[in-house]
Amino acid sequence: MKAPNMTVRAHSSSILKDLSLKTHPLFTAPSHSSLLPSTKLLKQTHAKLLRNGEIHDSLTAGKLIADVATSHYSNLPYAFRLLSHPHFPLNTFAWNSLIRGFAEGPIPENSVYVYRRMLAGGFAPNNYTYTFLLKASAFLAEPRLGLSLHANIISRGLDGLDPYIQTSLISFYAALVSVDTAQQLFDESSMRDVTAWNALIKGYLASGQYMKVIRLFQVMQDRCNVCADEVTMLSVASASAHLGTLDVGKWIHTYIGKNKLIMTLNLGTALINMYAKCGDIESAIALFWKMEEKDMRTWSVMISAFSLHGLAKEAFDLFMDMQRVGIDPDSVTITALLSACSHRGMVKEGRIILCRMSTVYNIEPTIEHYGCIVDLLGRAGHLDEALDLIRKMSLKPDVVLWGSLLVACRVHRNIEMGKVVADEILELDPCNAGALVFLSNLHAAYGNWDRVQEVRDKMKEQRINKPPGSSLIELNGVIHEFLSGDKSHSQVDSIYMMLDEIGRLARRKGHKTAMDGFPFDIDDEDKEVCVSQHSEKLAVAFGLINTRPGSVIRVIKNLRICSDCHEIMKYVSEAFERTVVVRDCNRFHQFSKGSCSCVDYW
Structure with missing residues (x-):
């Protein structure tokens, strides 16, 4: 595997030097009075190994470290103390176990600190070491760290030799750097298992290249013997939902049944979402009621589906059914319900839901909830009430919130308020195309052609364009x-x-x-x-x-x-x-x- 074009030469020293072991409020070993069952057993095993002398065997000691480090994140300080003991026999397996535990714990950067200690102790990292470290880089959303790790991999001659490293690099580049570079690494790889395919597919999904997700999945089926798994199907179903491609969505559903993939809760929920967003609400409803297990997310997706199709009564009925079976709504559920109100002009119901959020459902309104209410009031022509709500709410309004009111001002031809709202948007986002076009048309309506030209010149100079239909x-x-x-x-x-x-x-x-x-x-x-x-x-x-x-x-x-x-x-x-x-x-x-x-x- 060649190094990608964006060479990783300069980062390794700075990123890998400046870390030290950090603590976290949750990141403490349990007290003796509140030991986890696994922690108590591990301590007993440790004591037994000390008594019979087996602790000096490096394989046995390494197994103990692995068990402690991967049992629960609160046991990681205990594992670190074990590894730091001067008489504890160390090996790469033990170091990797601790790096893995930290990489998957609440403070992933600690895995890099342990890696530095490992190198300082003269231990050579292997393919598993970098797999865990690259995972930590992804959790941290720190591309420079991943680039420096890639430099280390290349300098140690480990690139192109191991499928775990290849897949981890593809996943890292797809998620944090460039999906095109991830594709380059994928094309150069000679060992492409389902995890590698999934990493690239997820990269295209995250970058909004939904048609490439579908095409890549089709290539995966046509040109290799790799069988798709749940992760693959979740990504492809999501891409189909974004594109609204019902035929592709039905094919995905058929593929799941034909290949006898287990219809998990996540997969069933994703298919409901896919059918709804592809316009087939009947299939979404049928699949929803067919599912034996439903969690809060499944109910919320179905309520959102009804909302998207303008079926407000059905959304409210399902909301009541959800509570009757003992599932409380979350923030997403309330957003879907408020959206349903907006699509049907149910102002009274929307006001009631907003009032009940904190008192009945124990959910603090977010900017998304206020956005739904502003949209609801604006569509119904209650522009003054919508503006008053924005002024009085405790959260700082964002461009999306003001944008909802601007659309309402345009629909209801409230020019004066529209100018105020457009100015608020441009203060937050000086390059907002919608607000600039609104102001341009407003000046034109009053014959202020100098101001019209001024706005248009600004848009031209800064290459600001409304997105094409x-x-x-x-x-x-x-x-x-x-x-x-x-x-x-x-x-x-x-x-x-x-x-x-x-x-x-x-x-x-x-x-x-x-x-x-x-x-x-x-x-x-x-x-x-x-x-x-x-x-x-x-x-x-x-x-x-x-x-x-x-x-x-x-x-x-x-x-x-x-x-x-x-x-x-x-x-x-x-x-x-x-x-x-x-x-x-x-x-x-x-x-x-x-x-x-x-x-x-x-």
């Missing part, structure tokens, strides 16, 4: 992505012909293009062209061309669906007798027979 649609297991105005697809002519047909049918029904939210100095004709080519319209046109009559069209949109696209989807569902399911950044919209499941409240 992007929509995904899956066809026969292949994901097709469209951007607004996209003309790169191989079926571009047919897609735009279908767009024209959709527009013609909509105009015949009296549709007029909604052009809210565009800069005031763009003429109406250009606005209309831009709106007519929004990414979700392109995706739906593609779906109409390539799927059977009567089949459901499912689209995933990265932004909030605009009012014009929302109306057009109604016409499509009626004129073509299709169900169109659109998941935008907030929720699901299911269009059928000319109406939407959101009841035009979103």
Whole structure:
């Protein structure tokens, strides 16, 4: 294995020198009056080895250290004292056991201190030593430490010789440095077990490259004999949920059954989440009730699924069922419930939940909970109450919280409050595209063209752009992505012909293009062209061309669906007798027979 391009040459001395053994409030050996059962037994074993002299045998002593270090983190000081005794026979196995215990304990950096002591004592580290140390580096989220350890591995000639080290390096680079470098190491590795595949897959998942997760899993199945395990399937199910690829999700579920993987609690919960976020709420419900074991996370995921689909009554009913079976809600459950209130305009219920959080559920409101309430009040038009809540809450408002209120100000055309909110956002994030565009349009509305140009020049100089509209649609297991105005697809002519047909049918029904939210100095004709080519319209046109009559069209949109696209989807569902399911950044919209499941409240 070659060293990656980002050479690790300079870090080893600084990182590995500056650590010393640290303590932690939880990190104390238990007193004699509160010994853990395992601790008491270990002390008895230690005493027995001392009496019969077996403590001087290095293998026996090493086994004792391993048992003590891995039994419970509170026993680590005891293990360290054993290892530090001048007459205790030491070996690499004993040092590794202590390094492992510290790496997996509450203070992972102590493993590096023990490593330094090991080197100072003249003991040579082996492949297991670096596996544990790299794990500590990942826990600490300290890339320089991992880079310095890689330098040590290379200098000792251990790189490329051991699958444990290779996998640990792949996992480290994927998590903390660069998934591209992790891919490089993976490609150069000759020993790729399921753990190595999982490390790379998780790296792509963490970096938001969800399509690469799916492709890598497919390559794993096509080109090697490695069988996926629960960790693999959890990552792939999560990627499918993010992408909204129902066909891939169903294939994952089938794969689990076909390969006789155990449907664990975590895996079942992940599949429920996947089905819900892919738009198949019925399959999510069926799997939820089929699961024999459900924990708080499973209940919360299902409540969140109902919320995402605008099924507020079902969310509240399940919340009551959850408490009836003796499971108390956590912070995530409450967030899902408040979100359900927001999607249905249930202001009274949302206020009640917020009041009960501390007194009934013993949960202190977080910034996410306040964000849901601000969103709920803002959508319902209670802008003054939302602003007053932000001003009075004990937590410092963040950009997301102010952003919810800014959207509400734009929807309800409260220009004065919108300016105040936009200024608050720019104070926290001077490069916030949404706030800058809002101010630009506000100045344009009043004819302050110098200020408009000033805002736009700032955005241009700092390369600030609103994220482009992007929509995904899956066809026969292949994901097709469209951007607004996209003309790169191989079926571009047919897609735009279908767009024209959709527009013609909509105009015949009296549709007029909604052009809210565009800069005031763009003429109406250009606005209309831009709106007519929004990414979700392109995706739906593609779906109409390539799927059977009567089949459901499912689209995933990265932004909030605009009012014009929302109306057009109604016409499509009626004129073509299709169900169109659109998941935008907030929720699901299911269009059928000319109406939407959101009841035009979103």
